[in-house]
Amino acid sequence: MYIDSHAHIDGPEYEEDRDEVIARARDAGVHLILNVGTGDPHSGSLERAVGLAETHKEVYAAVGTHPHDARLFNDAAEERIRNLIRENDKVLAWGEIGLDYHYDNSPRDVQRDVFRRQLRAALDCDVPVIVHTREADSDTIQILREQFGQSNRGGIMHCFGGTLELAEAAMSLGFLISFSGNITFKKADDIRSVARHVPLESTLIETDCPYLSPVPFRGKRNEPARVLEVARELGAVHGMESKEIGAITTATFLKFFNVKTE
Secondary structure (H helix, E strand, C coil), X not given: CEEEEEECCCCHHHCCCHHHHHHHHHHHCEEEEEEEECCCCCCCHHHHHHHHHHHCCCEXXXXXXXXXXXXXXXXXXXXXXXXXXXXXXXXXXEEEEEEECCCCCCCHXXXXXXXXXXXXXXXXXXXXXXXXXXXXXXXXXXXXXXXXXXXXXXXXXXXXXXXXXXXXXXXXCCEEEEXXXXXXCCCCHHHHHXXXXXXXXXXXXXXXXXXXXXXXXXXXXXXXXXXXHHHHHHHHHHXXXXXXXXXXXXXXXXXXXXXXXX
């Protein structure tokens, strides 16, 4: 059994074959998908993500405002996210949230303020967070320590591509480290090195689909079934079979989110 701990299958990229994508995942042994709602928080995209989870038993959801859209976050957006979390048992986390200094689609000071605000709201709602960080390691861990340092709520560092220092700092705050298809890339030695040092009981696997298709599917639309390629690469890193990686990361996910499966 495998779990794709971060996907975006509610998006327009899957409009023509979404049910087939979910069926292919199931056939491949992926029995749970955490679908993460992003985009303009006022556009209905978060409700779309939750709706998908409500209509597919193997799909769960997370909702939050991505750092790209931090400039759009306001009181109404926060209340919308709070309500979705309160009213839907299949919403497991607040996210993805964080900092992205690569694209700077929102001003950095706004990103930091909105990151802090969403972390506080997640604590108030008593749910974990899913964190996106790119080229912002220092600010990310500083803010996490400020806002989450006294809690044991934790979360997920999604699509991890940072340093071992960032991973260790996050794990000290109760965070899990999730690896995506980029761990399979030829030039991803740094990511594989970090993965080698992250305890498997603190590790998750994901696709971040439709992005980051793993080798040998690079350049094609990604989908949850391909989380098996991430498991294979992690297995190679740790000298284990991919099925063992699947079993360990599945158990970690289910325990962390207190999800029961049939």
